[in-house]
Amino acid sequence: MSSAADIEDRAQKIIDTAVELAEQGGFEAVRLRDVASQSGVALGTLYRHFRSKEDLLVAALHREADTLVEYVGNMPPKGSDPLERLANYFQAATMTLCRKPKLARAVLRAAASGVPELAEKLLLFHNICAELAVSALRGKQIGEEPPTELEMQISWILHQVWFGALIGWMSGISDQDKVVEEVRGAAELILQGSPVRW
Numbered sequence: 250m251s252s253a254a255d256i257e258d259r260a261q262k263i264i265d266t267a268v269e270l271a272e273q274g275g276f277e278a279v280r281l282r283d284v285a286s287q288s289g290v291a292l293g294t295l296y297r298h299f300r301s302k303e304d305l306l307v308a309a310l311h312r313e314a315d316t317l318v319e320y321v322g323n324m325p326p327k328g329s330d331p332l333e334r335l336a337n338y339f340q341a342a343t344m345t346l347c348r349k350p351k352l353a354r355a356v357l358r359a360a361a362s363g364v365p366e367l368a369e370k371l372l373l374f375h376n377i378c379a380e381l382a383v384s385a386l387r388g389k390q391i392g393e394e395p396p397t398e399l400e401m402q403i404s405w406i407l408h409q410v411w412f413g414a415l416i417g418w419m420s421g422i423s424d425q426d427k428v429v430e431e432v433r434g435a436a437e438l439i440l441q442g443s444p445v446r447w
Contacts, residue, residue, distance in 0.1 A: 276302075338381060
């Protein structure tokens, strides 16, 4: 009988293998039969952990979120005002996610797949990122105080802009600098208000 630690190790090995395949060939290279074979597990074992390729790649996305949490924890976004700190946070987030472009495109494609079973896992990812953005907004460490409803609303809107900009990057429409520029522009409009009077 497998222990919980064995099961966790097996799941991590499967994710490791999927990440390696995605880094080599992107989304199309992550074939579940190949992942199982190279992980040294039966295909049925893989399916007990992950329902689909998208499920597996969203697990890899969560690992990227862990990397981002560690990075921001060690190097909180600097800036003299909330806008500057938010821009620096989204720059760090974009750099962290896109440092391995083929993997990034694969996990973004999985996240945008619309598979209903992934909703809870994607919500958890967005909540982690939202808390990081709130910490940048405040200029404080994550988790010092619960975020307010307004702070979470601002963060969620900015992450939706970020995700949309990343899809543009994934499609080759823009580069990483443009992704950050678009989120900064949205943050500026939210925090400082539109100069246009309707």
